Amino acid sequence: MDRRDFLKIFALTLIGSVSIACGEELQADRAASNKKRIAVIGAGLAGLAAARELHGQGYEVVVVEARDRIGGRIWTSTKWSDMPLDFGATWIHGIQGNPLTDLAEQIKAKRLTTSYDRTETYNTLGQPLSQAEEVRMEDLRKKVFGTLEKAQDEDADVSIRQVIEPLMHQFDKSSEAYRFINFILSGEIEQEYSGSAAKLSAQWYDSAKEFDGDDALFVQGFRVIPEFLAQGLNIELGQVVKEIQWHQSPVRVITQKTEFTADCVLVTLPLGVLQAGNVRFTPELPRNKQNAIAKLGMGVLNKCYLRFPKVFWPADVDWLEYVSERHGEWTEWVSFKRAANMPILLGFNAADRGREMEGWSDRQIVASAMETLRKIYGRGIPEPTDYQITRWATDPFSLGSYSYNPVGAVPKMRQELAAPLEKSVFFAGEASNQDYFGTASGAYLSGLRAAKEILAI
Numbered sequence: 001m002d003r004r005d006f007l008k009i010f011a012l013t014l015i016g017s018v019s020i021a022c023g024e025e026l027q028a029d030r031a032a033s034n035k036k037r038i039a040v041i042g043a044g045l046a047g048l049a050a051a052r053e054l055h056g057q058g059y060e061v062v063v064v065e066a067r068d069r070i071g072g073r074i075w076t077s078t079k080w081s082d083m084p085l086d087f088g089a090t091w092i093h094g095i096q097g098n099p100l101t102d103l104a105e106q107i108k109a110k111r112l113t114t115s116y117d118r119t120e121t122y123n124t125l126g127q128p129l130s131q132a133e134e135v136r137m138e139d140l141r142k143k144v145f146g147t148l149e150k151a152q153d154e155d156a157d158v159s160i161r162q163v164i165e166p167l168m169h170q171f172d173k174s175s176e177a178y179r180f181i182n183f184i185l186s187g188e189i190e191q192e193y194s195g196s197a198a199k200l201s202a203q204w205y206d207s208a209k210e211f212d213g214d215d216a217l218f219v220q221g222f223r224v225i226p227e228f229l230a231q232g233l234n235i236e237l238g239q240v241v242k243e244i245q246w247h248q249s250p251v252r253v254i255t256q257k258t259e260f261t262a263d264c265v266l267v268t269l270p271l272g273v274l275q276a277g278n279v280r281f282t283p284e285l286p287r288n289k290q291n292a293i294a295k296l297g298m299g300v301l302n303k304c305y306l307r308f309p310k311v312f313w314p315a316d317v318d319w320l321e322y323v324s325e326r327h328g329e330w331t332e333w334v335s336f337k338r339a340a341n342m343p344i345l346l347g348f349n350a351a352d353r354g355r356e357m358e359g360w361s362d363r364q365i366v367a368s369a370m371e372t373l374r375k376i377y378g379r380g381i382p383e384p385t386d387y388q389i390t391r392w393a394t395d396p397f398s399l400g401s402y403s404y405n406p407v408g409a410v411p412k413m414r415q416e417l418a419a420p421l422e423k424s425v426f427f428a429g430e431a432s433n434q435d436y437f438g439t440a441s442g443a444y445l446s447g448l449r450a451a452k453e454i455l456a457i
């Protein structure tokens with residue numbers, strides 16, 4: 001179908017000329033094809049997976065996307081022409097049995113693996129952990145996760161921080177042990193789940209399943225996946241959806257420029273956007289869905305890539321970790337030396353620290369990162385030649401990085417988020433996937449699930 005035919009069928013009309021969409025011509029087209037017309041909101045992985053599936057089944061699909069690019073939270077920067085860098089998702093987490101591995105194989109996308117076995121951890125003074133410190137860290141790690149496991153047997157749900165507080169109180173705030181516990185909470189929990197330990201549910205923070213195997217990243221960036229899924233699809237970029245009128249046939253999707261009509265709509269808006277109420281549903285969403293949206297959490301993980309004239313850190317490690325004095329500040333770093341032979345470091349900040357730093361200028365962020373690196377590698381290290389920084393919490397079309405389970409949320413809320421409204425509105429997106437929320441795989445699978453629901457009506 002060429003674009004002109006599509007526009008005719010989809011009745012992509014300027015506001016005020018809606019009647020054309022419902023006109024006789026369109027009715028005739030519909031009767032002829034008998035296939036449903038679907039508007040998919042969001043060209044992230046969930047939206048593209050669903051659109052591809054439905055398009056493949058002969059449905060008439062338009063993907064309505066606010067940004068001027070596809071991919072959503074998969075966004076590969078090509079600013080450094082010799083090294084594409086992912087601002088959003090980087091890794092296929094667990095390559096075994098992962099549907100994204102199958103896609104990557106299909107398109108023969110080159111991948112590299114990074115390993116947590118190649119980690120160097122530095123204490124607050126910037127020294128590699130001594131053997132005694134490693135033993136101490138391991139002991140505290142067991143205590144932290146043992147305490148959390150016990151808390152999962154309790155009826156009442158409290159935050160991870162609350163559960164761990166009695167353990168922390170055993171140590172002076174300036175002690176090494178106290179800092180080690182903060183390091184574990186930040187590096188192993190907040191960076192992974194994106195929520196603050198003070199908010200994450202001790203019962204449900206880790207309720208998602210995981211795929212087995214190594215983590216793999218794409219040599220050309222994660223964008224190869226959305227680019228592949230988007231082939232042959234009709235995608236309307238730069239269309240910010242403002243309202244979905246769903247209690248009528250056809251359903252109307254109103255953007256800042258125009259409106260789309262369809263038999264049904266698939267909403268893949270990020271949880272942060274749903275929470276902000278930036279897209280109005282008319283009529284309002286049912287109570288239980290509103291409740292799920294309000295109670296689930298949207299967390300933050302931000303990245304700061306620093307490019308140097310040369311490598312000054314150990315060349316054979318993938319992960320560099322730092323036991324920061326300030327909770328969660330520059331705790332985790334990835335080196336691109338071993339995997340890609342590039343003098344690039346990627347520093348992360350998550351949860352409250354990540355959110356706070358978004359308010360800083362680029363210059364402040366880079367200076368703060370460099371202060372940490374100088375503590376570890378000395379004052380003689382070179383200044384970065386360039387940097388790239390993300391700010392996902394304030395990105396208006398994401399309003400956060402990925403979802404987590406805070407106190408007050410339970411896993412079944414994700415099913416409530418996913419549940420269709422009659423046969424008119426369907427929902428997908430990472431937050432709607434109870435099993436694999438917070439991941440690219442979860443987003444992709446949610447899109448396939450929603451496509452199946454639509455195919456069944």
Ligand SMILES: Cc1cc2nc3c(=O)[nH]c(=O)nc-3n(C[C@H](O)[C@H](O)[C@H](O)COP(=O)(O)OP(=O)(O)OC[C@H]3O[C@@H](n4cnc5c(N)ncnc54)[C@H](O)[C@@H]3O)c2cc1C
Binds near residue numbers: 089090301302398400
């Ligand atoms: C920093 C970071 C690191 C991550 N690392 C990993 C990782 O290594 N591995 C992993 O598996 N996952 C990772 N993730 C998570 C993964 O990126 C997401 O789970 C996944 O990409 C979400 O896909 P989605 O389709 O659900 O949502 P999105 O990709 O956000 O798609 C939703 C789309 O809706 C659009 N939209 C928003 N508002 C409107 C509107 N009003 N009108 C029209 N369109 C709108 C958005 O622009 C977006 O394109 C990471 C995420 C971030 C931010």
